[in-house]
Amino acid sequence: METLALIETLDRDGQPRQILRVSQWPVRIGRAIACDLVLDDPHVAAHHATLELRDDGVHVVPAATLNGVRLGRAAIAPGSTPLLPAAALLTLGGTSLRVRLAGEVLAPEQRLLDLHQYERRHVTTLLLLIAFAALWKGFDLWLTAMPGQPGSVLAWSYLAAPAGLVVWCAAWAIGSMLFQRRFAFWAHLHVALRWLMAGVVAEAVTAQLAFAFSMPWLDKLGRIAFVVAIAQQQPLVGDLYLGTISLPAMRMARPVPVDAFVKSAAPLEKTLSHWTKAGDDGADADDSDDEDDGG
Amino acid sequence: MIKARNAGHGARGSSPRRFRSNNAHKAAGYDGSMPLNRLLRRPGRLLALLLAGSALAAWAGATAPGTPRTAAPASPLARPPAAASAAEPGDEHDDSANLSASARRIYDVGRPRLLQVRTLLRDQDSQASVGSGSLVGPDGLILTNYHVVSQMALEPQRYRLNFQTVDGVAGALQLIAFDVVHDLALVRMAQPPAAVASRGTFEFRPQATPLAQGERIFSLGNPLDIGFEVIEGTYNGLVERSFLPQILFSGALNPGMSGGPVLDDRGRIVGVNVATRRDGQNISFLVPAEFAQALIARSAHAKPITGPVEAEMARQLLVHQQQLTTRFIGLPWRETKHAHYSVPVPQEDFMRCWGSSNPSESKGLSFERSDCQMDTAIFINESLRTGDIAVRHEVYDGSRLGALRFAQEAGMSFRNERMGRRTHDLTAPKCQEDFVENAGLTMRSVMCLRAYRHLPGLYDVAVLSQSVDAKTEGVQGRFDARGVSFQNALLLASHYLQGFAWKRSP
Numbered sequence: 117m118e119t120l121a122l123i124e125t126l127d128r129d130g131q132p133r134q135i136l137r138v139s140q141w142p143v144r145i146g147r148a149i150a151c152d153l154v155l156d157d158p159h160v161a162a163h164h165a166t167l168e169l170r171d172d173g174v175h176v177v178p179a180a181t182l183n184g185v186r187l188g189r190a191a192i193a194p195g196s197t198p199l200l201p202a203a204a205l206l207t208l209g210g211t212s213l214r215v216r217l218a219g220e221v222l223a224p225e226q227r228l229l230d231l232h233q234y235e236r237r238h239v240t241t242l243l244l245l246i247a248f249a250a251l252w253k254g255f256d257l258w259l260t261a262m263p264g265q266p267g268s269v270l271a272w273s274y275l276a277a278p279a280g281l282v283v284w285c286a287a288w289a290i291g292s293m294l295f296q297r298r299f300a301f302w303a304h305l306h307v308a309l310r311w312l313m314a315g316v317v318a319e320a321v322t323a324q325l326a327f328a329f330s331m332p333w334l335d336k337l338g339r340i341a342f343v344v345a346i347a348q349q350q351p352l353v354g355d356l357y358l359g360t361i362s363l364p365a366m367r368m369a370r371p372v373p374v375d376a377f378v379k380s381a382a383p384l385e386k387t388l389s390h391w392t393k394a395g396d397d398g399a400d401a402d403d404s405d406d407e408d409d410g411g
Numbered sequence: 412m413i414k415a416r417n418a419g420h421g422a423r424g425s426s427p428r429r430f431r432s433n434n435a436h437k438a439a440g441y442d443g444s445m446p447l448n449r450l451l452r453r454p455g456r457l458l459a460l461l462l463a464g465s466a467l468a469a470w471a472g473a474t475a476p477g478t479p480r481t482a483a484p485a486s487p488l489a490r491p492p493a494a495a496s497a498a499e500p501g502d503e504h505d506d507s508a509n510l511s512a513s514a515r516r517i518y519d520v521g522r523p524r525l526l527q528v529r530t531l532l533r534d535q536d537s538q539a540s541v542g543s544g545s546l547v548g549p550d551g552l553i554l555t556n557y558h559v560v561s562q563m564a565l566e567p568q569r570y571r572l573n574f575q576t577v578d579g580v581a582g583a584l585q586l587i588a589f590d591v592v593h594d595l596a597l598v599r600m601a602q603p604p605a606a607v608a609s610r611g612t613f614e615f616r617p618q619a620t621p622l623a624q625g626e627r628i629f630s631l632g633n634p635l636d637i638g639f640e641v642i643e644g645t646y647n648g649l650v651e652r653s654f655l656p657q658i659l660f661s662g663a664l665n666p667g668m669s670g671g672p673v674l675d676d677r678g679r680i681v682g683v684n685v686a687t688r689r690d691g692q693n694i695s696f697l698v699p700a701e702f703a704q705a706l707i708a709r710s711a712h713a714k715p716i717t718g719p720v721e722a723e724m725a726r727q728l729l730v731h732q733q734q735l736t737t738r739f740i741g742l743p744w745r746e747t748k749h750a751h752y753s754v755p756v757p758q759e760d761f762m763r764c765w766g767s768s769n770p771s772e773s774k775g776l777s778f779e780r781s782d783c784q785m786d787t788a789i790f791i792n793e794s795l796r797t798g799d800i801a802v803r804h805e806v807y808d809g810s811r812l813g814a815l816r817f818a819q820e821a822g823m824s825f826r827n828e829r830m831g832r833r834t835h836d837l838t839a840p841k842c843q844e845d846f847v848e849n850a851g852l853t854m855r856s857v858m859c860l861r862a863y864r865h866l867p868g869l870y871d872v873a874v875l876s877q878s879v880d881a882k883t884e885g886v887q888g889r890f891d892a893r894g895v896s897f898q899n900a901l902l903l904a905s906h907y908l909q910g911f912a913w914k915r916s917p
């Protein structure tokens with residue numbers, strides 16, 4: 117017998133729970149066992165709706181019910197019998213039905229991201245990234261720690277960042293578990309580490325270049341890049357001046373004599389006098405140091 | 412500035428040294444503008460606090476008749492000022508009965524001319540702050556501190572002034588003139604009561620007969636709004652190394668006495684109560700009478716000020732900053748003993764420098780630090796002091812750290828400097844930065860300026876400079892001047908940066 121249509125009863129995740137192959141029209145839907153499609157839903161009438169073949173195609177004919185029928189999101193007005201579009205979604209009471217008609221044009225096949233293949237292919241880069249991150253963090257720790265600081269303090273500080281990263285990736289993996297039914301932890305770690313390391317390196321390089329060529333704006337740009345590449349630490353705005361001091365050998369820009377430097381500050385007078393009048397300097401507020409001390 | 416990272420590694424965490432004057436209280440940072448001197452005006456919030464605790468006692472004291480305070484006028488020891496001249500200081504040394512008597516006599520002399528100056532909210536009778544004052548001229552002319560009347564002067568739409576004499580006569584006051592630099596103001600009774608006209612006025616001790624150190628002087632005022640008092644103390648000359656002359660008075664002044672007169676043993680004004688030291692005891696400051704006399708001579712007949720005071724205030728501050736700048740730039744920098752760096756450290760003519768260093772057992776960056784500040788800052792309002800200079804530097808030795816970690820530490824120390832932010836009185840800072848070379852030393856230098864929003868032509872300038880030409884040693888300096896003209900800000904910055912040099916031969 118030829119299959120004219122497929123009516124799938126969907127569960128709340130959108131997965132088919134019950135599939136009816138339709139070999140003849142009309143199809144009566146309802147709670148009564150006399151129906152072609154029997155729905156076990158207290159919000160559905162004994163006879164809730166009928167699907168009928170007419171000259172121009174299949175129509176929905178709702179019966180007289182309390183809860184009515186929805187086609188897609190819109191409720192079907194009483195007395196109206198709309199034409200079923202392709203891959204239509206019907207809601208009867210609390211039950212969702214998907215109706216597929218024979219001869220519908222199918223969407224092309226989609227490529228599946230094979231998680232195992234992805235993980236195998238990127239295992240080397242992932243290991244390299246982890247090694248690089250560990251080295252970077254270690255270097256950062258060595259740089260900021262003072263000799264003689266207790267090791268336990270350093271160890272905690274060292275472990276805090278990877279722990280945070282693991283929690284971050286696990287959260288993403290749980291998300292993908294929920295929506296894609298697969299636990300893509302390593303893939304997320306790979307993506308996160310790639311961006312994080314790119315950001316860290318970009319920030320460090322721009323800070324050094326900013327120092328070398330005396331270009332404070334470059335440092336700001338690097339910070340923005342870092343924040344865009346996800347995460348943390350220093351605030352984006354509020355830097356009044358370049359805070360990086362690097363090795364003497366890093367300095368490329370030529371120093372200016374005192375007189376020239378002081379002279380270069382002359383235009384500040386105009387800006388500041390404008391600020392006193394307009395009062396539009398609020399965005400530059402950086403730290404809180406107004407200690408009110410009455411007496 | 413190096414911040415304390417762990418215990419025993421920084422200037423900020425220094426252990427308390429109670430009875431020694433040190434720079435621990437200054438470590439909060441120059442920008443925080445914690446004043447050394449506490450002004451003797453009583454702020455409203457403190458008042459509320461104290462009244463809550465002592466309301467009953469205050470009430471009982473005020474209503475009980477026959478307390479010594481109210482009994483004073485009936486005392487047979489009351490003598491007119493002319494008679495007081497009979498008792499010269501030399502006549503009554505080592506005689507405690509006489510000492511007490513003379514304080515009593517002074518109080519009796521001063522009592523009719525002594526007042527409390529109260530700042531009230533415009534629309535109700537609650538007092539925002541209280542100070543003291545003295546009758547010094549005809550038609551109810553009263554001398555007090557600028558900071559006692561500053562709220563009314565700056566915000567006449569919110570505050571008004573009132574006076575109250577010892578015997579309870581009260582009325583409204585008008586602002587006549589002020590000298591913001593020396594913290595003095597003249598106010599006048601709006602309608603002088605007839606009872607006040609006959610009281611006469613205080614006289615000033617002639618400048619030709621200066622006080623000698625150790626002479627007894629008497630401060631009058633109404634501390635903490637609990638009642639008028641006379642306080643005996645000692646004249647100890649002018650405060651050393653103070654840019655603005657102030658008398659050092661060894662006596663216990665308290666908030667609320669601001670603006671009250673300080674009298675010699677003949678009841679003549681020698682100074683005006685102004686401030687006390689928080690970290691000392693019985694260390695109080697007076698404005699010398701000569702500035703009050705000058706203000707009276709200049710403005711006794713002026714009309715009441717009704718418009719904004721900011722323009723006149725700015726004019727006075729511009730005169731002050733010009734004197735300060737000229738004098739500061741006129742002084743050469745001091746020699747520093749560092750092997751490689753010459754660092755600008757000011758002479759201590761009108762500044763005081765405190766040094767500190769981190770403990771030698773520290774395994775990280777070791778540094779030495781010097782903080783130089785002026786004692787006097789000019790009061791503008793509760794949150795704004797100005798008209799002073801501060802210079803500080805830190806010398807770093809990072810030989811135990813290596814080049815990379817030294818650069819990191821130096822950067823941290825450079826980065827965490829505060830330049831202030833936008834406030835009611837000042838704009839946000841605007842900075843200029845570059846590599847600067849002077850006398851063989853290359854530095855990363857930042858100059859930040861903030862403009863006064865309401866005082867035209869005045870700026871705060873901060874110069875931060877850090878050497879960048881050695882791998883494991885360096886120096887960081889910071890210069891701050893508050894309330895200077897733009898031209899002088901640049902002049903001072905230039906003067907400061909030229910104080911840095913690299914010493915060729917160690």
